[in-house]
Amino acid sequence: MQDVDLAIKEMAATLKSLMVKKSIENPLMIGIHSGGLWVAEKLHAEMGLQKQLGEIDISFYRDDFTRIGVNPQVKPSNIPMSVEGENIILVDDVLYTGRTIRAALNEIFDYGRPDSVTLAVLVDRGERELPMQADVIGLQLDLSPQKQVKLTGPTPLALEIINT
Amino acid sequence: MMTLIKNGRIIDPANNTDVVADLYIENGVIAEANNKATIDKTIDASGKWVVPGFIDINTELREPGYEHKATIQSETKAAVKSGFTSLCCSPNTKPVLDSTAVVRFILDKSVEAGFAKVLPTGALTIGLDGKALSEMNSLHKAGCVAMNQAANSNMDAATLRGALLYAETFNIPVILKAEDASIRGQGCVHDGSVSSRLGLPGISPSAETVAIAQIIALLEETNARVHITGLSTAKGVAMIASAQRAGLKITADTHAHQLHLTEQDMLGFDANYHLNPPLRTAEDRDALIEGIAKGVISAVSSGHQPHQPDAKLAPFPSTAAGISSLETVLPLMLELVQRKLLSEQQMIACLSQGPAELLGLSAGSLSVGNVADICVIDPLATWQAAGDLWQSAGLNSPYFGQQMIGQVSQTLVNGKLVFEK
Amino acid sequence: MSNAGKIDSLSKLIPDHCQLQLTSNNQLKHFLTIEGLSKELLTEIMDVAESFYAVADQPVKKVPILRGKTIVNLFFENSTRTRTTFELAAKRLSADVMNINIATSATSKGESVLDTIRNLEAMQVDMFVVRHADSGAAHFIASHVAPHVSVINAGDGQHAHPTQAMLDMFTIRRVKKDFSPLKVAIVGDILHSRVARSQIEALNTLGVKEVRVIAPKTLLPADTDALGVDVYDDLQSGLKDVDVVIMLRLQKERMQGALLPSKQEYFDCFGLTEQKLKVAKPDVMVMHPGPVNRGIEMDAAVADGPHSVILQQVTNGIAIRMAIMTMTLSPTRISKPEVAKP
Numbered sequence: 001m002q003d004v005d006l007a008i009k010e011m012a013a014t015l016k017s018l019m020v021k022k023s024i025e026n027p028l029m030i031g032i033h034s035g036g037l038w039v040a041e042k043l044h045a046e047m048g049l050q051k052q053l054g055e056i057d058i059s060f061y062r063d064d065f066t067r068i069g070v071n072p073q074v075k076p077s078n079i080p081m082s083v084e085g086e087n088i089i090l091v092d093d094v095l096y097t098g099r100t101i102r103a104a105l106n107e108i109f110d111y112g113r114p115d116s117v118t119l120a121v122l123v124d125r126g127e128r129e130l131p132m133q134a135d136v137i138g139l140q141l142d143l144s145p146q147k148q149v150k151l152t153g154p155t156p157l158a159l160e161i162i163n164t
Numbered sequence: 165m166m167t168l169i170k171n172g173r174i175i176d177p178a179n180n181t182d183v184v185a186d187l188y189i190e191n192g193v194i195a196e197a198n199n200k201a202t203i204d205k206t207i208d209a210s211g212k213w214v215v216p217g218f219i220d221i222n223t224e225l226r227e228p229g230y231e232h233k234a235t236i237q238s239e240t241k242a243a244v245k246s247g248f249t250s251l252c253c254s255p256n257t258k259p260v261l262d263s264t265a266v267v268r269f270i271l272d273k274s275v276e277a278g279f280a281k282v283l284p285t286g287a288l289t290i291g292l293d294g295k296a297l298s299e300m301n302s303l304h305k306a307g308c309v310a311m312n313q314a315a316n317s318n319m320d321a322a323t324l325r326g327a328l329l330y331a332e333t334f335n336i337p338v339i340l341k342a343e344d345a346s347i348r349g350q351g352c353v354h355d356g357s358v359s360s361r362l363g364l365p366g367i368s369p370s371a372e373t374v375a376i377a378q379i380i381a382l383l384e385e386t387n388a389r390v391h392i393t394g395l396s397t398a399k400g401v402a403m404i405a406s407a408q409r410a411g412l413k414i415t416a417d418t419h420a421h422q423l424h425l426t427e428q429d430m431l432g433f434d435a436n437y438h439l440n441p442p443l444r445t446a447e448d449r450d451a452l453i454e455g456i457a458k459g460v461i462s463a464v465s466s467g468h469q470p471h472q473p474d475a476k477l478a479p480f481p482s483t484a485a486g487i488s489s490l491e492t493v494l495p496l497m498l499e500l501v502q503r504k505l506l507s508e509q510q511m512i513a514c515l516s517q518g519p520a521e522l523l524g525l526s527a528g529s530l531s532v533g534n535v536a537d538i539c540v541i542d543p544l545a546t547w548q549a550a551g552d553l554w555q556s557a558g559l560n561s562p563y564f565g566q567q568m569i570g571q572v573s574q575t576l577v578n579g580k581l582v583f584e585k
Numbered sequence: 586m587s588n589a590g591k592i593d594s595l596s597k598l599i600p601d602h603c604q605l606q607l608t609s610n611n612q613l614k615h616f617l618t619i620e621g622l623s624k625e626l627l628t629e630i631m632d633v634a635e636s637f638y639a640v641a642d643q644p645v646k647k648v649p650i651l652r653g654k655t656i657v658n659l660f661f662e663n664s665t666r667t668r669t670t671f672e673l674a675a676k677r678l679s680a681d682v683m684n685i686n687i688a689t690s691a692t693s694k695g696e697s698v699l700d701t702i703r704n705l706e707a708m709q710v711d712m713f714v715v716r717h718a719d720s721g722a723a724h725f726i727a728s729h730v731a732p733h734v735s736v737i738n739a740g741d742g743q744h745a746h747p748t749q750a751m752l753d754m755f756t757i758r759r760v761k762k763d764f765s766p767l768k769v770a771i772v773g774d775i776l777h778s779r780v781a782r783s784q785i786e787a788l789n790t791l792g793v794k795e796v797r798v799i800a801p802k803t804l805l806p807a808d809t810d811a812l813g814v815d816v817y818d819d820l821q822s823g824l825k826d827v828d829v830v831i832m833l834r835l836q837k838e839r840m841q842g843a844l845l846p847s848k849q850e851y852f853d854c855f856g857l858t859e860q861k862l863k864v865a866k867p868d869v870m871v872m873h874p875g876p877v878n879r880g881i882e883m884d885a886a887v888a889d890g891p892h893s894v895i896l897q898q899v900t901n902g903i904a905i906r907m908a909i910m911t912m913t914l915s916p917t918r919i920s921k922p923e924v925a926k927p
Binding site: 355356357358359360361362363364365366368431432433474477478479480481482 | 721
């Protein structure tokens with residue numbers, strides 16, 4: 001069984017050195033609902049970031065919207081400040097096809113023009129459909145397409161692998 | 165020239181006849197049975213009914229003036245295919261049927277077409293304006309069998325009173341649609357559950373009964389006579405029955421589809437159900453059928469109103485009212501017989517003898533010496549109301565495309581075969 | 586006395602024309618009337634609207650859902666209010682919007698409704714939002730548009746105004762939460778009101794306890810049983826213990842014909858004042874589709890008072906219209922986010 005808490009601690013450490021390397025002093029962390037937000041909350045605390053954590057729901061920005069339809073449980077996005085000129089750390093739980101990240105980038109750029117976006121994901125399971133890559137990865141998993149990986153939470157955080 | 169219609173079930177209510185027998189026609193007239201005569205033409209009517217050709221008191225031929233909807237040629241041809249040998253056309257043509265020139269035009273056109281006979285009804289008032297009386301006597305002499313105010317129920321009581329008296333002077337029947345225009349207003353459906361639910365402006369039954377009450381009061385005073393066409397309410401039937409019992413000269417017809425369809429049959433906003441008078445309730449429909457059975461209603465008319473497709477291609481209230489109904493009269497009436505709501509004699513009577521009597525015509529029966537206007541009916545034949553089997557220029561019928569039971573095999577006008585299936 | 590039981594037999598009254606707005610698996614294709622829509626679907630619309638509600642509070646008041654779609658507001662009847670809320674809803678969904686006011690365009694020169702539609706369709710339109718003076722107009726248009734085009738009824742004659750009814754239901758739900766114990770009274774010109782017909786349909790489908798109509802006899806339809814309502818002809822008894830009062834707008838024309846004598850008499854008998862509201866429940870909601878005729882339907886004290894939710898109705902109207910536009914132009918089922926692959 002994967003140790004999620006340990007993976008997040010390691011991500012935090014990697015992110016810290018990455019921020020130093022990029023000369024970013026005060027990044028704005030944004031978590032993607034819901035799993036990405038849970039991971040971001042832990043990372044935000046672990047890294048002791050100053051700026052308040054932001055959250056976005058990308059349901060309205062999905063490109064497979066017209067095939068999948070509207071999710072009535074959409075939560076409001078809440079980014080506590082303008083993204084203009086900010087260095088963003090975008091956090092999600094699972095990186096798979098890359099569509100969620102593409103939607104998140106679109107939404108962030110609708111709010112303004114950040115200086116940079118660093119992507120941190122808890123799980124990278126490969127099989128991209130779009131050219132997206134994470135800068136910081138907690139766990140690399142190789143799963144068959146019949147399997148789905150889900151982050152359950154918020155307490156405790158655990159990874160579940162289920163058959164679809 | 166001797167024609168023999170062989171072995172059919174002859175139903176002739178005027179002569180109280182219902183028997184399987186042969187019918188002889190000589191030189192365009194019904195002849196005595198003569199089994200020694202040389203027959204020029206034989207029609208085998210085994211298993212079929214032989215009846216007087218139907219007479220329709222209420223049809224719109226659309227010519228002159230509305231030829232984009234239909235013509236005398238197309239509709240008289242549809243008529244004989246449907247068993248009708250005579251059609252009383254409505255005067256709401258363009259120009260209005262208020263001059264002898266228009267009468268002659270229509271008569272010439274119908275003779276030229278060579279199908280059903282047309283019996284014009286003249287406009288009761290000039291231009292159907294409801295204000296000035298038309299030259300009723302001249303129109304009558306030129307060939308109009310009655311005077312008719314059509315759908316223009318906009319006469320004030322004084323003018324109506326005068327019109328009835330004037331027509332009575334010359335013994336001319338007057339045909340009226342019983343409708344009070346102010347109560348009808350912008351209504352386009354019966355004022356009932358469907359109008360309440362769908363928010364379509366309604367026509368209350370009082371639009372009909374107020375007009376009937378006015379007519380009855382005028383008849384009481386003037387001793388004139390009136391034929392109400394297109395009756396639609398139970399209350400109207402009751403009022404007319406009561407007036408008839410009191411000895412007033414009032415007769416009535418209803419349209420064949422009013423004996424079947426009600427407001428509940430309206431399929432949402434399908435404009436093929438936009439009619440005037442509107443389809444009312446089941447109680448009204450049942451009262452109309454009973455009215456026929458009891459003789460209060462002595463005729464059934466088609467109320468035929470063919471339209472071009474555009475007339476029905478708009479939101480419901482903006483569409484033209486009316487259905488192309490000539491070709492479904494026979495199957496609809498046969499269904500009432502099949503359901504034992506009317507007898508065969510009653511059905512044939514209200515399509516032939518009844519209309520003839522109220523118009524004072526020596527027609528509508530198979531008496532020897534009468535002009536041979538005859539139709540041979542196959543009561544069980546099924547056909548689909550579409551394609552080549554639909555003759556009218558108007559396709560606007562809620563029955564269009566459906567299976568019908570009951571079809572005409574042959575129709576003779578003046579003894580001449582004008583239609584054969 | 587519950588109206589819910591009347592619905593089953595009434596549904597047989599209106600067959601096919603309700604099916605036109607649904608796809609073969611009961612998704613919304615057009616939005617023409619509340620009739621024939623299930624309680625589940627109405628609830629879904631309100632749930633989707635709830636998710637759009639917060640969009641208005643965000644700094645970027647747009648979502649890209651209908652980007653690239655062209656929506657035409659086709660108004661054969663004038664209406665600035667309704668048209669602008671539809672326009673705003675469409676723009677918040679990133680759609681392109683065209684406004685056509687027919688009174689000043691080709692149709693007043695005799696172009697038929699059908700020709701107007703065909704000409705606009707030739708410009709690759711995705712949706713028509715239609716308001717027309719004839720009952721059944723939206724259905725007529727929906728039955729003649731190309732297969733990919735959706736039609737939303739913004740009011741057809743006296744028949745239906747389904748988006749108004751939905752925003753009213755949404756408003757009620759946001760305040761009262763549960764529909765089942767509610768007694769709702771609708772006051773005014775029921776006979777001529779498409780808003781009332783749609784509201785009554787929605788309230789009965791959502792299963793409220795009572796739907797009452799309060800009006801003089803001249804402003805009631807012939808068959809109120811067919812609507813599934815209880816009729817009152819005085820305000821005192823009609824408003825007793827109600828949870829929600831919906832005041833309908835009275836049109837000036839009604840006071841010229843043989844329907845009503847004067848504004849003053851209407852206000853005396855059927856106009857809402859704080860005093861008259863006292864017989865209702867203490868937390869009664871007062872609603873009005875707007876704009877309010879102050880001094881005719883209600884006095885200023887009520888319109889601006891603590892019971893009034895009239896302004897919330899306007900805000901809710903945008904979220905509801907965003908939801909309905911989204912659901913009709915989006916052909917598949919609403920689903921949980923986990924089904925989508927990140």
